[in-house]
Amino acid sequence: MRYWIAVLAIAMISGAAGVLFLLGQNQPDAVVKISLTSAPFPLTVGTSTLLVSLTDGTGAPIEGATITVEGNLGHLGMLPMTGRGNTLVNEVYPVRITWSSADDWIIDVIAVLADETTVIREQFEVYVYAIPPFYDNPAARYRSVSENTEIVTANADREHWIIIAQGTQAVLRQGHGEDSEDILLKVGGQDTLVIRNDDIADHTVGPFFVRSGETIRQRFTEPAVFQGVCSISDNGSINIIVEG
């Protein structure tokens, strides 16, 4: 009996070790990061180049990876647009891809590292413009869905985040915007409003005018109600209600 228990225990330990070994081989390194920008920035209809940056924990570029990019509109019947790159140029992987429509695109970036087993993924929500807008910010980049989620949830018990997505103004002009909802805050609880403007246009949210690329952070210490213009919603107005 003891013999079989010992055999079983060894088998289980070996199996667990094997699984851990395989997981260790295939799990992406947590510090490997994918960043995304484009030339031109922002993207416009037609063929353009996505610039995918793959960095390790020290921020150094990772060589030898293969990058696959897939862009989806999420419309029925629309085929995804794909591109591939495996050459590091000026510390980024250029990936040529054609955008067939001025719209919101979901871009999946998949990086297979040189070991051919480690796979890193990131998803980006990017608006593609019909006409090249005037925009001049060499440091501009797209923020991944996971990056946004991380920042929004990090202090969710006290911070209420509004992330104004890139392309918000263009979408509103297309008539595809959404009405705003009241922002409810609570003094002593979730009492800090943070607005980050990732759009290429400036925006007004109630009493706050937030330029492209800016983040504004307001902590409320007293109950109040602010009504005002809202340039990020279809109905054009918003209420910020701070409860006691």
Added chain:
Amino acid sequence: MTYRWMILTLVGLMGLSACSGGDQAMPTLHGAIFDPPRALTDFSLTSTTGQLFTLSEHRGELVLLYFGYRTCPDFCPTTSIELRDLYQELGESAERVKVVFVTVDPERDDLESLTRYIAAFHKAFIGLRAEGDSLQSLMGQFGVIAERRPLGDDPQSYLVDHTASIFLIGTDGRLQAQYLYGKDYQDILSDLKIILKATPRTN
């Protein structure tokens, strides 16, 4: 993208202290903090001092800027009085702070009447007057809105609905914070003291 602007109000994560946010520029301040501080296009406007007021000439000082008009019945006098109290409580530090009022009603607020108006609150306060594109350009930098609301048939009889905030321009000439209408002046005073303490005199 289903939602153009993402509002997530997730509750339940264990709290971090109010000052632990890693990307907060100045977490202890009471105003709405701009990150990064907004670069402002320099401007030079007619002022109640008799000389042009040029923003870039006030580097090293803090500038509290607000917009309004002389016949405003509520926000402007209330804010001006609060700023007067703030200014007086600054003591010697007041020499490093400029309080600047910009009229959004240049048609009725000529320089003479504006001078009398602003001096009624504090002799050190400065009134600025601009018209047309100069005024619009300045307002645009701060996202200030001003719309006339007629009170009757007389074209000279109207109120002006306008942005009711105080803007804090830092010693580097960049927009650092915004204080919404109703903010206790003691909170603003506290912020100024923190910033002044952190910013040694340059001369």
